[in-house]
Amino acid sequence: MSPRRRGQDDESQIRFRPNPKGNRPRTKERPLHADAVTAQVVTVDRGRFGCLLGGFGSEEADDLVITAMKARELGRTAVVVGDRVGLVGDVTGSAGSLARIVRVEPRTSLLRRSADDTDVVERVIVANADQLAIVTALADPVPRPRMVDRCLVAAYDASLDPLLVLTKADLADPAEFTAQYAALDVPWLVSRRSGEGVQGLDAVRERLAGRVTVLVGHSGVGKSTLVNALTGSDRAIGRVNDVTGRGRHTSTSAVALRLPGGGWVVDTPGVRSFGLGHVDPDRLVGAFPELEAGTDECPRGCTHDEPECGLDAWVAEGRAGASGPARLESFRRLLRARVGTPDY
Ligand SMILES: Nc1nc2c(ncn2[C@@H]2O[C@H](COP(=O)(O)OP(=O)(O)OP(=O)(O)O)[C@@H](O)[C@H]2O)c(=O)[nH]1
Numbered sequence: 001m002s003p004r005r006r007g008q009d010d011e012s013q014i015r016f017r018p019n020p021k022g023n024r025p026r027t028k029e030r031p032l033h034a035d036a037v038t039a040q041v042v043t044v045d046r047g048r049f050g051c052l053l054g055g056f057g058s059e060e061a062d063d064l065v066i067t068a069m070k071a072r073e074l075g076r077t078a079v080v081v082g083d084r085v086g087l088v089g090d091v092t093g094s095a096g097s098l099a100r101i102v103r104v105e106p107r108t109s110l111l112r113r114s115a116d117d118t119d120v121v122e123r124v125i126v127a128n129a130d131q132l133a134i135v136t137a138l139a140d141p142v143p144r145p146r147m148v149d150r151c152l153v154a155a156y157d158a159s160l161d162p163l164l165v166l167t168k169a170d171l172a173d174p175a176e177f178t179a180q181y182a183a184l185d186v187p188w189l190v191s192r193r194s195g196e197g198v199q200g201l202d203a204v205r206e207r208l209a210g211r212v213t214v215l216v217g218h219s220g221v222g223k224s225t226l227v228n229a230l231t232g233s234d235r236a237i238g239r240v241n242d243v244t245g246r247g248r249h250t251s252t253s254a255v256a257l258r259l260p261g262g263g264w265v266v267d268t269p270g271v272r273s274f275g276l277g278h279v280d281p282d283r284l285v286g287a288f289p290e291l292e293a294g295t296d297e298c299p300r301g302c303t304h305d306e307p308e309c310g311l312d313a314w315v316a317e318g319r320a321g322a323s324g325p326a327r328l329e330s331f332r333r334l335l336r337a338r339v340g341t342p343d344y
């Protein structure tokens with residue numbers, strides 16, 4: 001028999017046996033990737049994901065960032081910075097290696113935005129963070145309260161604890177600005193330039209220690225200065241560059257950086273707008289428990305910013321406490337900041 005002939009014979013034997021269980025969906029027969037290793041996404045760049053072996057909780061000495069791409073079977077599932085993933089394939093992290101992401105673990109939080117306020121299609125920016133630090137300069141450029149309010153809405157929607165980091169306190173007094181956030185109870189910290197360095201960082205470090213904090217802020221507020229000072233020169237990103245050959249400046253979305261004192265910051269250089277079309281007023285009121293309790297008297301589908309809203313009576317009766325009126329006013333300010341042109 002010629003080799004060719006034998007090949008044909010072999011082929012004739014490779015027949016699919018009839019499926020004994022009938023039309024069982026094929027997906028169920030796929031391997032479950034029990035051997036997948038766990039990692040957490042630290043960078044996303046044009047379909048390539050930098051994944052930290054072991055995740056954010058791993059010991060610094062073990063830092064190994066593996067480049068991976070999404071396995072076909074994940075389909076359109078979004079994979080973002082902060083996602084905990086399962087990796088198979090080449091997980092050595094050696095130059096030129098490429099692993100496959102076969103699984104995305106359930107997320108504890110999701111920071112989202114929509115393309116604009118009329119767009120209900122939301123994009124995930126960061127997964128599994130627990131704090132959102134809104135970086136704003138007190139002067140040069142002047143603060144944009146509406147932008148800050150929009151970030152607060154995004155934080156409350158994602159159940160992230162908000163934090164205001166007010167930079168350039170050497171140029172302006174923070175009192176006037178912070179007064180606007182008193183009723184919201186948003187913690188704030190200030191930093192200022194002093195000589196060659198930045199002052200006020202110890203308090204910031206303390207607030208970020210052991211947590212995963214997303215940093216947002218528009219151009220020129222001093223966010224890079226802050227990130228550099230907080231992370232020092234030994235950045236996790238340096239290792240990613242070694243693997244992918246791509247640097248931070250080409251990063252289009254977000255990048256997670258390890259803090260020397262424990263915890264992670266996620267910088268968002270590409271986030272220039274924060275569309276909030278996906279935010280539901282009923283979710284937002286969840287961030288104001290003493291008001292939420294008063295929504296029972298609201299008409300169905302209440303926007304909580306209309307004459308029929310039950311919250312006015314609730315607050316007038318003192319049922320939301322002494323700070324009720326100020327809280328309701330702040331809540332409605334956020335509701336209004338949610339719609340309109342993103343001011344970012
Ligand atoms: N006076 C003063 N200037 C500061 C302070 N922090 C940063 N700056 C300056 O503000 C400018 C902008 O700082 P960056 O850190 O580059 O700001 P950024 O928010 O990262 O801006 P982009 O790089 O455009 O995204 C720089 O000239 C900094 O030196 C501060 O606390 N006080």
Ligand SMILES: [Zn+2]
Binds near residue numbers: 303309
């Ligand atoms: Zn209402």
